[in-house]
Amino acid sequence: MTISSFAGDDVPVPAVIRQISAGHPVVPIWVNGDGGVTFRIEVPGLRQFAKWAPTGSPNSLTAERERLRWAADFAAVPHVLDYAETTDGTYLLTAELRGETAITDRWKSRPAQAVRAAGSGLRSLHDSLPVRTCPFDWSAATRLAAIPGRDGDQLPSVPPVDRLVVCQGDACVPNTLIEANGDFVGHVDLGNLGLADRWADLAVATWSTEWNYGPGWELPFLNAYGIAPDPKRTTYYRALWNLEHPV
Ligand SMILES: Nc1ncnc2c1ncn2[C@@H]1O[C@H](COP(=O)(O)OP(=O)(O)OP(=O)(O)O)[C@@H](O)[C@H]1O
Ligand SMILES: [Mg+2]
Incomplete structure (x- = not known):
């Protein structure tokens, strides 16, 4: 079974996540067993979460993006703000769900x-x-x-x-x-x-x-x-x- 856990501060921030953070602080939150990392981007008034899946990771952020968009009409799920594929991996950016x-x-x-x-x-x-x-x-x-x-x-x-x-x-x-x-x-x-x-x-x-x-x-x-x-x-x-x- 893949092991996931809270992320330490030493987790490197991929260049594209740094880029979309537009200078706002980026905090590593969670690492999963497939090399994926979730970062919190401290945009004042609207904190965001960026899920990062490096190339080769089995997690499909495309599938998650589609499902979040569908489920949003019926249940409290993160609102999708952005998604992109880069040469190093993919990211999915969502608005913070409180709690x-x-x-x-x-x-x-x-x-x-x-x-x-x-x-x-x-x-x-x-x-x-x-x-x-x-x-x-x-x-x-x-x-x-x-x-x-x-x-x-x-x-x-x-x-x-x-x-x-x-x-x-x-x-x-x-x-x-x-x-x-x-x-x-x-x-x-x-x-x-x-x-x-x-x-x-x-x-x-x-x-x-x-x-x-x-x-x-x-x-x-x-x-x-x-x-x-x-x-x-x-x-x-x-x-x-x-x-x-x-x-
Ligand atoms: N939009 C959001 N609002 C609030 N918290 C979020 C949001 N997105 C992610 N998180 C936080 O980041 C953590 C990791 O996100 P998520 O569970 O989607 O990542 P994962 O790598 O797919 O997890 P797993 O290890 O279960 O595969 C969540 O447990 C949650 O605490
Ligand atoms: Mg999870």
């Missing part, structure tokens, strides 16, 4: 509040995004077909769909933003958003509570979402996730 990621020290020390916000926030996303008109797919079949080799053959057959929704695609708690008062704000990192069983999101979202807050928070997350545990679908979608994110 902070659910894994800052503040929220790690208050997991009950964070999990409540993340669970109810995922429910509101699933209830808001329209299935009928969503042009993106994130079904198990599509994901299995994209796994190199025949690794997907190791999995049992796909469980029947519980409820088809527009999934976030990476509903882990770091991609959930929370306001200082504990209210859910919105989601970032929507490059895999698409139609799928809601358990595709729930399996990973609950798992991420364990990675970030420790054991014991899966049930509170599901309670906040408003659903009973489903061990079979959870196991299936976690195994699929593992195949897509080899260590």
Whole structure:
């Protein structure tokens, strides 16, 4: 599995990010396991976030740009300001969505509040995004077909769909933003958003509570979402996730 984390101050700023910052301070925020970095650009009155994917990185910022534009009519997601491909890589510039990621020290020390916000926030996303008109797919079949080799053959057959929704695609708690008062704000990192069983999101979202807050928070997350545990679908979608994110 690729490891992502908060970025240190020593992360180099690519020339094109420096250029679009137009002299405003650039702060490295997050590094992902594929060499990608997210920077915050301190434009007075409108902070911006620039996601950078170096050439060769498997992350498609084009896919994320399309999905953000589509989802913006229905849910709180970052507003796309700019996107470009350069010889060194691509960047996606968005306006700040207020709030902070659910894994800052503040929220790690208050997991009950964070999990409540993340669970109810995922429910509101699933209830808001329209299935009928969503042009993106994130079904198990599509994901299995994209796994190199025949690794997907190791999995049992796909469980029947519980409820088809527009999934976030990476509903882990770091991609959930929370306001200082504990209210859910919105989601970032929507490059895999698409139609799928809601358990595709729930399996990973609950798992991420364990990675970030420790054991014991899966049930509170599901309670906040408003659903009973489903061990079979959870196991299936976690195994699929593992195949897509080899260590
Ligand atoms: N528009 C925005 N408003 C506020 N915060 C943002 C915005 N865009 C990104 N962030 C912050 O930057 C972090 C990294 O962004 P994002 O999750 O999209 O990057 P990523 O590299 O795709 O992440 P991952 O490691 O999960 O693949 C987020 O967790 C969030 O804290
Ligand atoms: Mg992320």
